[in-house]
Amino acid sequence: MTNNDREIILETLLMVTKEGAFSHQALKNVLDKYQYLEKKERAFITKVVSGTLEFMLQLDYIIDSYSKVKVKKMKPVIREILRSSVFQIMYLDRVPDAAICNEAVKLAKKKGFKSLSGFVNGVLRTISREKEKISFPDLATRYALPQWLVTYWQQDYDSEVIATMGAAFLSRAPLTVRVNEGKIAVDALLTKLAKEGITARKVPDFPAAIELTEIDYLEKSESFRAGEFYVQDLSSMRVGVVAAPKEGDYVIDVCGAPGGKALHVSELLKGSGQVSVRDLTEYKVGLIKENIAKSGLTNIQARVQDALVLDEQAVAQADIVIADLPCSGLGVLGRKPDLKRRITEADLSELATLQQEILAVVKAYVKPGGKLLYSTCTINKRENEDNTGKFLAANPDFSLVSEKQYLPGIDPGDGFYIALMQRKTHG
Structure with missing residues (x-):
């Protein structure tokens, strides 16, 4: 991926963490703005932004374990460069760790933080070397949940249930939609979506539900615009x-x-x-x-x-x-x-x-x-x-x-x- 993609990722994360925007709205605005990008670039931006925000509490724990300057004391640009880079090191296999470190250093310099580029490089290379040894002290850190919430849930659920829920929150949930059967039959919609290049399958026990994968931009779907299906969780x-x-x-x-x-x-x-x-x-x-x-x-x-x-x-x-x-x-x-x-x-x-x-x-x-x-x-x-x-x-x-x-x-x-x-x- 290009350094421009990482600049877009940084821009989006700052919208959320510094300016207080809601992540889904910030991501939508950015993807609308950069519609001309290749599908794989848009997918990379979405994955890194979403993943960084989802795992943020865990990423901060990792960074704090290997950095003398704690996350809360960092400059916002450096903080988001480190968070998104650590997410890639920990959870994305496609990009080599060395490339992630190099791109982070380039981005820090480009954003006017040349004096901190060595610090960024040192923290990321240490985490890259040590990543197989990293362990998490509790459920909150392991599943990137606020500690107060884990404690709160422990009044009603055992640790195994909380761990199962935590893992589910961090997994990629499929996009489920409900077919408007007044307009189109489920099988007919599956055929139509296949022609649009969207992979879809029926959901067992939910007669009008289908799961969509390989979908880049929902508004591009003629079936969606025509009201033949509606995004809705099971x-x-x-x-x-x-x-x-x-x-x-x-x-x-x-x-x-x-x-x-x-x-x-x-x-x-x-x-x-x-x-x-x-x-x-x-x-x-x-x-x-x-x-x-x-x-x-x-x-x-x-x-x-x-x-x-x-x-x-x-x-x-x-x-x-x-x-x-x-x-x-x-x-x-x-x-x-x-x-x-x-x-x-x-x-x-x-x-x-x-x-x-x-x-x-x-x-x-x-x-x-x-x-x-x-x-x-x-x-x-x-x-x-x-x-x-x-x-x-x-x-x-x-x-x-x-x-x-x-x-x-x-x-x-x-x-x-x-x-x-x-x-x-x-x-």
Whole structure:
């Protein structure tokens, strides 16, 4: 790879770590800007940026073990050059270590740090020599997880489960999509994607799901632009399956952006019934409306509605209320490495309280005999099982139908929680 690719990597990492950009947005902006690059160059940039951010807590431990100047005291440019280079040394086989060291030194000089080029060279060559001997003292370092989070999880899970989840977060999760079967059959889409040069395969036990590999730029896919498939994780697809809408049902999705679950339910209704999907802001509802327009579905509408404010018109109207609520996102750490740096233990408590407050409002929309589905993409009993227990204790007119915590590396898909509750029929 060229030194220009490494300069782009550095630019992207600084956007995230120095300027506070979200990694997926920074990477998208950079890949949009450099669309002219070869596919293999774009893949290299993506791999190194994503890998550096995912493994950052571990990379910092390695660098601190071999550098007199600790990572926190380094100049931002030098810090990101070292992190991305150590990621390549530890986890990429294609580029020889000597070349990684040389390119890092050249980049440090190019960025005006000639006086530190010897330091960069020395640290990287030492790590390269010693890499087979490097070991990690604990689960947090081994799996690049915040120590507070590992300690927190140890209240509920044994070390083996945490290690399995940690390894799953660091592995390359496949891109799963749900086929819009109202527009195209699964087999027909597989054939079409093959002609587009995209490798795809069916996912066992998920009838409308396929995994995509060898895909460079999703927006280039004619099938994607035509709304023939929708990017959605397997765990998220379970919501529609567990909700099990029957033809003619009226469904309200109270925090629905960007619309994947509501669209799935709309498809399962086979053109019947109605789905009202809501979210807090015009921007989020705009995303939902874009996806509805692409889908071609007509039994679904989007509107702005604060889930904490009671919609009087909706009281006791819904056969199903889907409450996929704002959460800590600990089940998707593999896809959102920013969370490792941003989320705090205090956030978990605040989010659990917010979820309780929303459930206390939206329960009113469930008609007698109707269903309330509560879900999150997190692994945290306080937000999940405890909240469901509190809700049921406070609302004896609801009963628990089913409850499941899905764990990454143990169950297919992201970490996810789903509880299905039913309102009793009075009289």
